[in-house]
Each structure stands twice: as C-alpha cells, then as structure tokens.
Amino acid sequence: MTSISSANNIKERTTEFCSKLQKKSPNKFIEKELFSEIIAEFIRQEYDLIPSKERIGKGAVYISKYIAKALFQFLHKNSLYGIEDYYQFGKVAFQSGEITDNSHLQHFALLFLAEYIYNYPEHFDSILNDVLSYANNDKWEIRESTAYIIISAMRKIPSHTLEILTKLISNQNENIRRLVTESLRPSSTLKWLRDPLKNDQILDLLTLLNKDPSIYVRKSVGNNLKDLSKYMPYKILKLMMDWIEISNIKVHDDLASEIGMSQEQKRLLWTIKHALRWLKKNNPEFHPKIKNILGNNYILYFDEKRNRLAKPF
Structure with missing residues (x-):
C-alpha cells in the first residue's frame, strides 16, 4: 500500500x-x-x-x-x-x-x-x-x-x-x-557532479574555500567532499594529498592534532578531516592512503562526531 x-x-x-x-x-x-x-x-x-x-x-x-x-x-x-x-x-x-x-x-x-x-x-x-x-x-x-x-x-x-x-x-x-x-552537493538531481571525468571545475571551486575563515563554510566543503568520496575515493584522496603538499605541510603521526600548525593550516586540516571521515569509517582498505595524508593517529584515535583526536593519555 x-x-x-x-x-x-x-x-x-x-x-x-x-x-x-x-x-x-x-x-x-x-x-x-x-x-x-x-x-x-x-x-x-x-x-x-x-x-x-x-x-x-x-x-x-x-x-x-x-x-x-x-x-x-x-x-x-x-x-x-x-x-x-x-x-x-x-x-x-x-x-x-x-x-x-x-x-x-x-x-x-x-x-x-x-x-x-x-x-x-x-x-x-x-x-x-x-x-x-x-x-x-x-x-x-x-x-x-x-x-x-x-x-x-x-x-x-x-x-x-x-x-x-x-x-x-x-x-x-x-x-x-x-x-x-x-x-554543488552531488545529489541525485545533479548526478553528473558524481562523475570524476566531469567534475574538475567543481573541485577547483571547493579548493578555493578549503581554508575559509568560516567553519560554517568549511563544514559544507567537507560534507561535499565526503559525499564525493563515496563515488570517487581515489580522486578525492589525491586531491587531499595535493592540498597537503601545496600547503607545505609535513605529514607525521600526530598531524591531525594540528599542534604547531598556522591558522590557515589548521583550517585546511579541519576540512580534510571532515572530508575523509566516511572513508576512514567505512573503507579500511584506504587507511594506508589516509595515513599518508593525515598521519597514523587520525586512523587510531580520531573522533568523527566531535571532529577531534580522542587520544588516550
């Protein structure tokens, strides 16, 4: 019925x-x-x-x-x-x-x-x-x-x-x-946004906002990329790695803690963590690649709900 x-x-x-x-x-x-x-x-x-x-x-x-x-x-x-x-x-x-x-x-x-x-x-x-x-x-x-x-x-x-x-x-x-x-969210209404061969311009626009001073904006950028990671994980992982390299951030185990980072680098890391939370939770086969982006402690201790490390003392 x-x-x-x-x-x-x-x-x-x-x-x-x-x-x-x-x-x-x-x-x-x-x-x-x-x-x-x-x-x-x-x-x-x-x-x-x-x-x-x-x-x-x-x-x-x-x-x-x-x-x-x-x-x-x-x-x-x-x-x-x-x-x-x-x-x-x-x-x-x-x-x-x-x-x-x-x-x-x-x-x-x-x-x-x-x-x-x-x-x-x-x-x-x-x-x-x-x-x-x-x-x-x-x-x-x-x-x-x-x-x-x-x-x-x-x-x-x-x-x-x-x-x-x-x-x-x-x-x-x-x-x-x-x-x-x-x-620009990849909804069923705009399915072409989910096509890795067609959405380069969309990713370029999101990249321009990856260090936005407003967490309200960065949260939307991260959510968008999280959705895209379900359809094109390799492309999103490569984009995140590119962001890290362009920002001259040295990857180490505790990078996700943001300790010692500049304000802009902290904003970027926040966006990346928000973007990768789906892959971290649901696709363990991508953990090695994620470690190369955010460090080992992100995989071991990161709390998705609170968007922070929950590393035990």
Whole structure:
C-alpha cells in the first residue's frame, strides 16, 4: 500500500485541491497575497497528514517540494499565470511567510521559485539578487533551501550558473559562500557532479574555500567532499594529498592534532578531516592512503562526531 505521504499522493492531492479552487473561486489564483494564505493552510494540512514515524524524512521541505511541483504544473497547464506571475507569486509567498513567521510557506516559496527557474532558466539572472537575499536569511533552514533555486539553474544552464558561482565564492558574506558549496552537493538531481571525468571545475571551486575563515563554510566543503568520496575515493584522496603538499605541510603521526600548525593550516586540516571521515569509517582498505595524508593517529584515535583526536593519555 502506497503511503499517504508519498510524493505522488502529495502531488495528486495538490492537483485536486487546485482543481476544486479553480471551479469555486478562480480569481483567488490571481490575488497572490490571498492565494499565499490559502496555500499556507493547505501546506499545514498536508504536514498534519504525515505519520509521526515518517516525519524525520518527510518534513516541511519534502512536502513543499511536491506541492510546489504540482502547483506549478497546474498553473502552467491551465494557463493561469504568465511568466512574470510565477516569479511574483513566489516572491509574495516568501514575504507572507516572513511576515507571519511561517517557515513552511517560505520553504514552499523557494521551491516554487526553483520550479520557475527550471522551466524558465533564462530568468535566473533577473532574480539573482532576491536569491542572495534569501540565502542571507536569519533562519539557517531557509538559507539551506535557497540552494534549490541554484540547483535548478545548474540543471538547465550549468556553464552560466558556474560562472556566477565562481564570482560569488569571493563574497564577503559567509552565507553566500556557503550557498555556493551547498548548490554543488552531488545529489541525485545533479548526478553528473558524481562523475570524476566531469567534475574538475567543481573541485577547483571547493579548493578555493578549503581554508575559509568560516567553519560554517568549511563544514559544507567537507560534507561535499565526503559525499564525493563515496563515488570517487581515489580522486578525492589525491586531491587531499595535493592540498597537503601545496600547503607545505609535513605529514607525521600526530598531524591531525594540528599542534604547531598556522591558522590557515589548521583550517585546511579541519576540512580534510571532515572530508575523509566516511572513508576512514567505512573503507579500511584506504587507511594506508589516509595515513599518508593525515598521519597514523587520525586512523587510531580520531573522533568523527566531535571532529577531534580522542587520544588516550
């Protein structure tokens, strides 16, 4: 039996909801502020339908994603919105969520705008300033969802999007730099990022942030590389070794302790440890190579959860 919270069921209920609304009150689609309120209530109802045991994997972002997809398809199929209307509705919905402190509606708005850019990628540049504003939101979960808009652009206009991300990497705002790294995560949506023959430019961008002063940014860089290590362990191990050599770091048993390192070297070592934690834990066949990068004590004593050595006295 299909779960009530399946993606298809959410989309079907959304389409049915929109069809009923169109028959009863078609003008409500045009009144964007009112329509935002209606959608907010529908999202709440959908969220309440999710069984508690499924909430961890199927929260606000999951629900909003499929409501946004179905709503966009309905509006497009029935010619209810012009191109600019999609953008205006997404913007109004986000503002409404901001005013009412409704993060679910804000997630929806960002995912709706992601659908807009996926279908109309030529308008990406025109909404970029808004995207950067959303990426600097006070709520970290909203900042994270902003990446979906960039990901949509990456799917349709990757070369142009990478040009923009390359410029953003030098932004003084850590939230914007983090947006870059989160937009380049090797998810199933962007499977080509997992291809070692195609992702050199991605690794070059991550390399530029490997000693970033913000741990918020470096954590994202490390997470990205950790994910990539599952698909291309040899390439990631070589990259880590290259980083060590370029930084003139001498490898020794206790290197992972960072004792005696400069501030920049400590930041780099932190990123490398964060990047290699999957291989260390799950692939003992790579331990000899990892020792050559971070030293023997990293293998023997490193605590992944606390990202520090737990060497016994």
